[in-house]
Amino acid sequence: MKQHYDVIIIGGGVIGCSIAFQLSKRDYRVLIVEKDSLGGKASGAAAGMLGAQAELEKNNPLFPIAKESRAMFPGLAEELRSLTGIDIELLQSGILKIARTNEEAAEFKDIAAFQRKLHKVDHHQVTVSKSTSEVAQWLTPEKIVQQEQALSENLSGGLWMPEDGQVNPPLLTKAYAQAAAVLGTKVMEYTAVQGLVIEYNCVVGVKTGTETIFADEVIVAAGAWSEQLLNNTGLKLDSYPVKGECFSVRHHGQLITSSIFSTSCYIVPKVGGQIIIGATQKPHTFDETVSLNSLSRLMEDAVSIIPALKETKWEKAWAGVRPQTGDGLPYLGRHPRLGRLSLAAGHYRNGILLAPITGLLMADLMGGSEIDSVFRTDRMLTQKGGST
Numbered sequence: 494m495k496q497h498y499d500v501i502i503i504g505g506g507v508i509g510c511s512i513a514f515q516l517s518k519r520d521y522r523v524l525i526v527e528k529d530s531l532g533g534k535a536s537g538a539a540a541g542m543l544g545a546q547a548e549l550e551k552n553n554p555l556f557p558i559a560k561e562s563r564a565m566f567p568g569l570a571e572e573l574r575s576l577t578g579i580d581i582e583l584l585q586s587g588i589l590k591i592a593r594t595n596e597e598a599a600e601f602k603d604i605a606a607f608q609r610k611l612h613k614v615d616h617h618q619v620t621v622s623k624s625t626s627e628v629a630q631w632l633t634p635e636k637i638v639q640q641e642q643a644l645s646e647n648l649s650g651g652l653w654m655p656e657d658g659q660v661n662p663p664l665l666t667k668a669y670a671q672a673a674a675v676l677g678t679k680v681m682e683y684t685a686v687q688g689l690v691i692e693y694n695c696v697v698g699v700k701t702g703t704e705t706i707f708a709d710e711v712i713v714a715a716g717a718w719s720e721q722l723l724n725n726t727g728l729k730l731d732s733y734p735v736k737g738e739c740f741s742v743r744h745h746g747q748l749i750t751s752s753i754f755s756t757s758c759y760i761v762p763k764v765g766g767q768i769i770i771g772a773t774q775k776p777h778t779f780d781e782t783v784s785l786n787s788l789s790r791l792m793e794d795a796v797s798i799i800p801a802l803k804e805t806k807w808e809k810a811w812a813g814v815r816p817q818t819g820d821g822l823p824y825l826g827r828h829p830r831l832g833r834l835s836l837a838a839g840h841y842r843n844g845i846l847l848a849p850i851t852g853l854l855m856a857d858l859m860g861g862s863e864i865d866s867v868f869r870t871d872r873m874l875t876q877k878g879g880s881t
């Protein structure tokens with residue numbers, strides 16, 4: 494029998510699963526088609542920081558929606574727990590961005606001032622709870638060691654961002670997928686979409702190795718692999734993969750309370766004693782192996798920040814492929830030429846953080862709303878004056 498859905502989502506990473514969840518809440522009949530296992534690619538490799546302030550800093554068009562997405566996590570955690578019983582391990586325990594040189598210290602003080610100013614402006618527009626000074630605070634070298642006693646005394650201070658936090662990315666993706674399934678979403682794992690079915694300039698379905706499945710709308714949420722799926726649609730994305738390698742150790746007590754972020758590495762203490770240390774950035778490769786060279790560089794950096802990491806127990810190492818774009822912004826919106834086809838990809842280092850807002854925006858898009866044009870799918874071609 495001919496299978497027909499309201500929406501087919503290609504890709505079962507955190508982005509596809511978040512969109513499925515939001516659409517299912519609005520009673521769309523949704524199918525996720527995933528070539529591997531749900532959350533088996535970048536979404537399963539992430540450290541899980543919700544670094545709206547630590548990662549995006551200033552003047553980035555993503556900053557406002559990143560803060561909005563971050564603010565959605567407490568409600569989302571409750572909603573997902575009540576639908577699935579899964580705890581996404583949300584910790585609202587802040588990120589401390591440490592400076593290692595006087596130049597970095599000056600730069601981070603500047604970022605703190607910018608973020609506080611922005612918060613003041615927000616404060617006039619909406620009621621926000623935190624006072625301006627609490628949002629982004631510069632801490633001297635003495636103060637950071639008072640706050641996190643395991644930190645080396647050779648650091649130049651740090652930018653404390655208490656509103657940033659973290660979750661467990663594999664559990665977040667699983668909870669999204671299960672919640673969507675509870676609400677009616679169907680899932681096909683280990684099934685690659687091999688092509689789009691196009692009729693009269695509209696996408697009407699997808700082809701897998703064994704069948705054709707039809708839908709009113711198709712959304713490509715295939716992370717770093719999205720560009721391949723759009724071959725032959727007249728839209729060439731400006732995107733590329735960026736490999737990230739990480740490792741984890743275990744510690745019996747609590748070595749640090751918040752995530753420690755530096756320009757060369759980050760150290761993220763998870764629920765239950767795991768500590769994740771990441772991550773490399775190697776552009777233009779889909780390779781997912783981990784090199785000893787990368788691990789030894791990350792270890793050296795991490796130990797110079799927290800010497801006691803030397804005493805922790807080795808757990809494991811892994812790699813994932815981040816989806817990056819030419820201008821660093823995700824593609825969120827409709828295909829410029831083909832009807833009934835949309836795209837949500839290119840979240841680079843912040844797909845976990847941006848998953849809640851992306852799910853909402855894409856569900857709104859299916860309902861007829863528009864998404865801010867800075868994210869539109871043909872923006873780079875327009876900027877370059879090229880054609881699709």
Ligand code: FAD
Pocket residue numbers: 503504505506507508509526527528529530531532533534535536537538539540541542543544684685686687714715716717718719722736737738739771772812813814815816837838839840841842843844845846847
């Ligand atoms: P993916 O998770 O890669 O999902 C895409 C899915 O599409 C895959 O499962 C793939 O199998 C599937 N697919 C591809 N082609 C097809 C096809 N033809 N048919 C069917 N399915 C297909 N973000 C944060 O916010 N905080 C962090 O701390 C953080 N840390 C990170 C650390 C590392 C080491 C890495 C690698 C990433 C990190 N990120 C972090 C970034 C984050 O992981 C990504 O931005 C996010 O996971 C992207 O989600 P996605 O669903 O778009 O992609």
Ligand code: GLY
Pocket residue numbers: 540542548737771772815841842843
């Ligand atoms: N956001 C952390 C990373 O992508 O490595």
